[in-house]
Amino acid sequence: MDASPAPPSPCRSGRRRRLPLAAGVGVLALVCGCAGPDTSPSGAPARQAVAARAADGLEERYQDVITDVLPSVVQIAAGDGLGSGVVYDDKGHIVTNAHVVAGGKTFDVSVPTGEKVFKASLVSSYPEQDLAVVKLNDLPAGLKAARFDDTDEVEVGQIVLAMGSPLGLSGSVTQGIVSAVGRTVSESGPGDGTGATLAGMVQTSAAINPGNSGGALVNLDSEVIGIPTLAAAEGDSAAPGIGFAIPVSTVRTVAEQIIKSGKVTDSGRAALDITGRTVLDAGYRPAGVAIVSVEKGGAAQDAGLRAGDVITRIDGTPVTTITSLSEALADHRPGDEVEVTYVRGDAEKSAEVTLGEM
Incomplete structure (x- = not known):
């Protein structure tokens, strides 16, 4: 199970077109002793011209994506944030x-293409996945919805652009690549984040700074593939080039439920149905999660767990804190069976638990 390299802090793709490799031509050239690429000094200008054309083509794609998507990325003022x-x-x-x-x-909402501020109201917030939906009270002329990708088939190395309002600079764009997929990270607590543990996150090298949160991580087909949410931190400083975005499938699932029902009705997130707290060992080190209470008829109670038990492992993965317990459960779905190892009195026990839903 992946974890972020340091406690990350929130900041308030297209499918690549591949050209077929001409393998047969390469083999024929080797067998026949045909001349390879011109590496003489006279070939340098030609190579430079090709490189320049390629750079111009990539630059044009960047500009097209920005023109397509940036009008759909807004700035949200919530109180002082x-x-x-x-x-x-x-x-x-x-x-x-x-x-x-x-x-x-x-909230006050402004778009990159104009100075007018629009009013919006909260539809619903779902802190467990750090997502929310607000709705404009009046629709501005020319309002343009972004295109959200319909797949999570994001590839490492894929070029992406992050769009948002870092440090209040609306309409800002940074570029990078997808550095990794499937990360599990935990946010900081109240004041900076929701304290949620988020699974399946997209890691990117595109700069994500305070104010980027809630913006768009976009591929070169002008499709939103994620919502930038976290930047990794090392101590009190940001760790450059390590940011995380909620994947588009999660965004679509949560947003559609909120728009349809006014709330999330099917989280898809597994739970033990307990209230717990981190406990320390004799050396004052985190040593497990003590169950404070169990939900009546919930997963833990049905498996025989009770208040006072201290959970130490889930399927062999050590559990030392509430956060590590959340991370151990993050990759599971409701209905999955897991082995919970716990301490009751002086005895270590285990139980098979069928997970509930958060």
């Missing part, structure tokens, strides 16, 4: 991070 959001549909729904809206109910 600033974040970003992405227009989800033509009805004025905007998806953003839960930690951007915090406890607010009404």
